[in-house]
Amino acid sequence: MKHAQTILIADDDANICELVRLYLEKEGFETVVCFNGEKALEIYRSGGIDLAVLDIMMPKADGVTVCREIRKDSKMPIIMLTAKGETFDKVLCFELGADDYVVKPFEGKELVARVKAVLRRSAMTEKEDEEKVVSYENITINLTNYELILGGESIDIPPKELELLYYLASHPNRVFTREQLLEDVWGFDYFGDSRTVDVHVKRLREKIEGYDEKWQLKTVWSVGYKFEVK
Numbered sequence: 001m002k003h004a005q006t007i008l009i010a011d012d013d014a015n016i017c018e019l020v021r022l023y024l025e026k027e028g029f030e031t032v033v034c035f036n037g038e039k040a041l042e043i044y045r046s047g048g049i050d051l052a053v054l055d056i057m058m059p060k061a062d063g064v065t066v067c068r069e070i071r072k073d074s075k076m077p078i079i080m081l082t083a084k085g086e087t088f089d090k091v092l093c094f095e096l097g098a099d100d101y102v103v104k105p106f107e108g109k110e111l112v113a114r115v116k117a118v119l120r121r122s123a124m125t126e127k128e129d130e131e132k133v134v135s136y137e138n139i140t141i142n143l144t145n146y147e148l149i150l151g152g153e154s155i156d157i158p159p160k161e162l163e164l165l166y167y168l169a170s171h172p173n174r175v176f177t178r179e180q181l182l183e184d185v186w187g188f189d190y191f192g193d194s195r196t197v198d199v200h201v202k203r204l205r206e207k208i209e210g211y212d213e214k215w216q217l218k219t220v221w222s223v224g225y226k227f228e229v230k
Contacts, residue, residue: 004028004029004030005029005030005050005051005119006029006030006031006032006048006049006050007024007029007030007031007032007049007050007051007052007053007115008031008032008034008040008043008044008049008051008052008053008054009021009024009031009032009033009034009053010033010034010035010036010037010039010040010052010053010054010055010058010063010066011035011053011054011055011058011081012035012036012055012057012058012059013055014035016055016081016104017033017035018033019108020053020108020111021033022108023108023109023111023112024112024115027112027116029115032049035058035059036058036059036060036061037054037058037059037060037061037062037063037065037066038060038061039060040052040054040058040061040066041061041066041069041070044066044070044074044076049076050076050077050119051076051077051078051079051115051118051119051122052066052070052076052077052078052079053079053081053111053115054066054067054078054079054080054081054098055080055081055082056080056081056082056083057083063080063081064096067080067096067097067098068096068097070097071096071097075122077099077118077119077121077122078097078098078099079098079099079100079101079102079111079114079115079118080096080098080100080101080102081101081102081104081106082101082102082103082104083103083104099118099121099122100114100117100118102114131144132144132166134166134169134170136169136212136214136215136229137212137214137215138150138151138152138211138212139169139208139211139212139215141162141165141166141169143162143163143166146159146162148162148165148207150207150208150211151211155207157207158203160185160186160200161200161203161204161207163185164181164185164197164200164201164204165204165208165217165227167181167184167185168181168217168225168226168227169215169227171227172215172226172227172228172229173226173227173228173229174226175220175223175224175225175226176224176225176226177223177224178194178197178198178224178225179194180224181197181224181225182194182196182197197224197225201217201219201225204217205217213230214229214230215227215228215229215230216228
C-alpha cells in the first residue's frame with residue numbers, strides 16, 4: 001500500500017489552514033498544521049514532510065525566513081502563500097528557492113492542483129538526479145561522471161560511445177535494432193545512417209573485449225546488437 005504524502009500547512013489564519021487541510025485530505029494527503037514560522041521549522045526538522053505550504057506573513061518567523069532555512073539543507077518542495085498587494089512575485093519566489101506561489105484569496109482546488117504539480121516535478125527531478133551507473137564484474141559504466149572503468153582502471157572513451165554502452169548495458173540481453181539505437185541514443189534529431197551504430201560498436205569492442213567472459217557486446221545477425229550477460 002502506497003504511503004500518503006504529508007503536507008505541512010503554515011499560516012497564522014486558522015480559517016485558511018482549515019480550508020487547505022480539508023481540500024488536501026480529501027485528495028488523500030496527510031497534513032500537519034501550525035500557525036507560526038518557528039513551529040513550522042520545528043515540524044520540518046522533525047522529518048516526514050513531503051511539501052510545505054508557507055504563508056509569507058507569519059509571527060515568530062515569516063515564510064521567507066522559513067523557506068531560506070529549509071533550503072539550507074533540503075530540496076523539499078515549497079509553495080508560498082501571499083496576500084494580494086504584498087510585494088511578492090515569481091522572481092522573488094524562485095530566488096528564495098520556492099517552487100511555486102499562490103495569491104490569496106484562492107480556490108482550494110487550485111492549491112491542490114499546484115501541490116500535485118510541484119510534487120510531480122520534484123519526483124521527476126529526483127529521478128533525474130539519481131546517479132546513472134551500471135556495473136558488472138570488471139566493468140563499471142558511469143554516465144553521471146562519464147567514466148568507464150575496466151578491470152579497476154579508468155579508460156578514455158568518447159561520450160557517445162559511453163552513452164551507447166550504458167544504454168545497452170542498462171538493458172542486459174535485450175536486442176536493439178540499429179534504428180532503435182539511433183533514436184534512443186542519438187536522438188530524434190539525428191539523421192545519420194545505421195552504419196554510425198556499427199562504427200561505434202566496433203570501437204567499443206576494441207576497448208572492452210577480453211576483460212571478462214561473463215558479458216560481451218554481441219551482434220545479433222540481421223537484427224542489431226545486445227549487451228549479453230551470462
